[in-house]
Amino acid sequence: MxxxxxxxxxxxxxxxxxxxxxxxxxxxxxxxxxxxxxxxxxxxxxxxxxxxxxxxxxxxxxxxxxxxxxxxxxxxxxxxxxxxxxxxxxxxxxxxxxxxxxxxxxxxxxxxxxxxxxxxxxxxxxxxxxxxxxxxxxxxxxxxxxxxxxxxxxxxxxxxxxxxxxxxxxxxxxxxxxxxxxxxxxxxxxxxxxxxxxxxxxxxxxxxIPNEKKLFTPVNVAPKDPPSNVDGKYYTVQQGDTLYKISQMFKLSVDDLKSLNQLPDNNIKIGQKLIVVK
Known part of the structure; x- marks a missing residue:
C-alpha cells in the first residue's frame, strides 16, 4: 500500500x-x-x-x-x-x-x-x-x-x-x-x-507632492498645427487621447469624427487610425 x-x-x-x-x-x-x-x-x-x-x-x-x-x-x-x-x-x-x-x-x-x-x-x-x-x-x-x-x-x-x-x-x-x-x-x-x-x-x-517625478502633460488646449503623428488624412490614437481632445486638435466636432470613422460610441484604442479630414 x-x-x-x-x-x-x-x-x-x-x-x-x-x-x-x-x-x-x-x-x-x-x-x-x-x-x-x-x-x-x-x-x-x-x-x-x-x-x-x-x-x-x-x-x-x-x-x-x-x-x-x-x-x-x-x-x-x-x-x-x-x-x-x-x-x-x-x-x-x-x-x-x-x-x-x-x-x-x-x-x-x-x-x-x-x-x-x-x-x-x-x-x-x-x-x-x-x-x-x-x-x-x-x-x-x-x-x-x-x-x-x-x-x-x-x-x-x-x-x-x-x-x-x-x-x-x-x-x-x-x-x-x-x-x-x-x-x-x-x-x-x-x-x-x-x-x-x-x-x-x-x-x-x-x-x-514635490517628491514625485512630474512628467505628466496636461490635456487640453488644441495645438495651432496638427501633431506630427498625422499620415495624410489619418491620425494615430496616442496614450491619453479622447475623441473630444482629437476633435479639438483638428477643429472638428465629436459627431463629425464619429461619422467620418463610423464609430458607434466614443471608445477608441491606442494605435487606432482615425480619419480627421472631411
Whole structure:
C-alpha cells in the first residue's frame, strides 16, 4: 500500500512540474509578444499613471456608474501604477483572473494559489472595460445602489463582496483616493468643465507632492498645427487621447469624427487610425 502511495505522490509531483514548465513557456511567449508590440514601454509614476488613465476611468464611470476614483485607485494599487508584470506584459491593470467563460490568452503567476491564471488583454483600455464588466456581476450589484460620490462605501463594499482578500483593501483604496484627490473625478460635468478641472487638479497635486517625478502633460488646449503623428488624412490614437481632445486638435466636432470613422460610441484604442479630414 505504501508503495502505491509513493508512486501516486511521484506522479502528482511530475504532473505539477510539467504544468509549471508549460506555464513558464506560455509566459515567455506572452512577454515576447508584448515586447515586440511595445519595445519602449512607458515607465509611470503614480502621477503620470493618473494622467494617462483618468480619461478612460471617467468614460467607464459615465457608461457603467463605477466611480472614476475607485477605478483609478484600484488600477494604481493592483498594477503598482502600471509597473507590475501583469500590467506590462498582459495589459492587466486590475489583477482579474481567468474564469470558465474567459476565452482569451492567459498569464500565470503565484497569487492566492500557485500558478494562478490571469487574463491577458490587447491593451490597457480593454483591461479597464473588462474591469467595468467584471463589476457588473450579481455579487457586486449592491454597490450600484450607492451614490457615485460615495467612494468610501464603494471601497468597503468591494472588500465585502469578495473582490480582495486583504482586510486592509478598503483603507488602501481610500488612502490613494484622498492622497491624489481622485474623488474630484467622480462629479458629472461637461467636456469643457472636465478639461479645465483636470488641468487645475494636476497643478494642485504637483504643488502638494514635490517628491514625485512630474512628467505628466496636461490635456487640453488644441495645438495651432496638427501633431506630427498625422499620415495624410489619418491620425494615430496616442496614450491619453479622447475623441473630444482629437476633435479639438483638428477643429472638428465629436459627431463629425464619429461619422467620418463610423464609430458607434466614443471608445477608441491606442494605435487606432482615425480619419480627421472631411
Amino acid at each position: 505504501r508503495y502505491y502511495v509513493v508512486l501516486l505522490c511521484l506522479a502528482l509531483a511530475f504532473l505539477s512540474s510539467c504544468k509549471t514548465r508549460q506555464y513558464s513557456r506560455n509566459n515567455k511567449q506572452i512577454e515576447k509578444e508584448a515586447q515586440k508590440q511595445n519595445p519602449n514601454p512607458i515607465s509611470y509614476t503614480t502621477l503620470t499613471y493618473i494622467d494617462a488613465f483618468k480619461g478612460v476611468a471617467i468614460e467607464e464611470m459615465n457608461r457603467y456608474g463605477i466611480p472614476a476614483s475607485i477605478t483609478l485607485a484600484q488600477g494604481i494599487l493592483e498594477s503598482g501604477s502600471g509597473a507590475s508584470d501583469l500590467a506590462k506584459y498582459a495589459n492587466n491593470h486590475f489583477g482579474i483572473k481567468c474564469t470558465s467563460d474567459w476565452k482569451g490568452k492567459a498569464y500565470y503567476k503565484d497569487d492566492d494559489q500557485k500558478d494562478d491564471c490571469f487574463r491577458v488583454y490587447k491593451d490597457p483600455r480593454e483591461s479597464y472595460r473588462d474591469h467595468s464588466e467584471f463589476l457588473k456581476r450579481k455579487r457586486y450589484s449592491a454597490l450600484f445602489e450607492l451614490d457615485k460620490n460615495d467612494y468610501k462605501n464603494w471601497a468597503i463594499g468591494l472588500k465585502n463582496a469578495g473582490y480582495a482578500t486583504n482586510p486592509k483593501y478598503p483603507d488602501l483604496l481610500i488612502n490613494i483616493i484622498e492622497k491624489y484627490q481622485l474623488y474630484l473625478y467622480d462629479s458629472p460635468e461637461s467636456e469643457r468643465e472636465k478639461l479645465a478641472r483636470e488641468d487645475r487638479v494636476f497643478k494642485e497635486i504637483n504643488a502638494n
